Amino acid sequence: MELEQQIFTLCKALKLSTVANKFHAVATTAAKESWQYTQFLHELLVLENNSRMDRSKSTLTKLAGFPAIKTLEQFDYTFSVGVNRKQIGELASLSFIKRHENIILLGECGVGKTHLAIALAYKAVQNRYKAKFTTIAELLANANKAKKERKYDTFLKSVTNPSVLVIDEIGYFHMNKEEANHFFQIISKRYEKGSTILTSNLVFSKWTQVFAGDKVVTTAILDRLLHHSHIINIQGDSYRLKEKKESGIINSDLYTLKGHLVSLELNLQTKQDKTKWWFKFQIVTFFYFLVQNSRVRLTPTIDAAFKVIYTVYFTGSCAVFVYLYPSTFFGL
Template identity: 35%
Template sequence: MTLPRQRGLTEQAADAAIDTACRMLRLPSIRNEFPDIADRAVKDQMTYRGFLAELLMTECDDRARRRSERRIKAAGFPREKSLRTFDFDANPNIDPATIHTLASCEWIKKGQPLCLIGDSGTGKSHMLIALGTEAAMKGYRVRYTLATKLVNELVEAADEKQLNKTIARYGRVDLLCIDELGYMELDRHGAELLFQVLTEREEKNSVAIASNESFGGWTKTFTDPRLCAAIVDRLTFNGTIIETGTDSYRLASTRARAEAPATAS
């Protein structure tokens, strides 16, 4: 299809031509934002080059946003969590400076592991999802899973002779987030398969784990002491360990909100 080109188009005809061209070239952001940007260009007396740059940057920014949204969706997070909504005051055991450093994602770029350890309700899952979301927003491929779900998937894959394919699929993500490690004892076969995922990932890949058990308590999950030691060594080598503490993060947050009106008065 060729668009008719002629001089002296009316404003209405020009708008129609722009709309058609944007559809053909798949430029939805320019098509949607063009009228407002054009009006602003007239008001601000933009040059032609400035006007064109504004249009193109609008399209680029929107495409980056949509790619980020697709990566976050592909990660499979069970709910939305962000660092902005994390209540650091309710859990003073977590250093905000350390978390914001982690949010830069340099540790993922270097393929380093991260361990979040603490009792239930201390904000581990919130932090795990929030940091995973930050990584997805910065262009990294992220995958979230529960430890038991991952092990069950690996066992099924091994039974169906698809283990290598499944491990390779997890190996392609830049950051693998494993939540709720330590809530259930794994049999030897399941523990060995999980160990395989943790150790056979390429060096450029990172893993982040949230566990309600200290490393000393991981023997309840990995009953083979040597296997347990090997996994701990893998995760602590050049890794970051954050202890979220023993006080209930959820209860502390609730208590702080309940006391807020009385304090304000």
């Protein structure tokens, strides 16, 4: 027992926590099965290494700040158009990280851009690469805060350190000049030093409007992003709506009621528009009879024009009256 206690103490001092906790059980198994000393040592070292790997992955996953864990195995390749399974398989080898290449995912909302971005970054974390997930709004908010607190250099180091930086939701709001400059600084610092994965709902030709309308800054950003990059343009319907359809939510009474309300609103709007015809007719009629009963003499052309206008509005207003009050005429 004294020897075991000494082993336990030495393991703690050497930070071999798994060996400290497992050596007694492994020693018992080794004695029963007549292991050689080298086999016994190997088993302990394997257990220690696996434990450290698991702790490392867990820590890196927490530091990455993923909003949810997504994997490549969960992605539905049959639903989205433009996602090449072979290309994703090549990216899953993570060789793009070693080459400091970027990945840009384009497409409408809900087609799977963020899923793929997180899945690739999570794959990197499982291989003990440091990754960080952020939305563009959060990233710029942190940049502005660091600038005010005079910690901007520290902030730039923090976004440069991860091997993989995921920036989500580019294009959902327009930046001002300062924010566009922040983004340029981030991309410039990471250029050929780390891999950046971006998602955007806009094609590149519309990125100028996002970056404060500054063509020079936009060009500089795209030049650095696209130099070493993989572009994946995803098309198709929203996967979130697909799930709602499959679960029957969209066809539920709630959505049916919403549809009825919209139809009712349009119907009321139509009646309001047609009611305006009725009032216009009243005005034209009043003006026409006022002129006819006055001493003002109209030229034949003007008089004919008034009659045409009166006839059009009279016919239209009668149709409107029948539409608004069908029960008066048809007993409906």
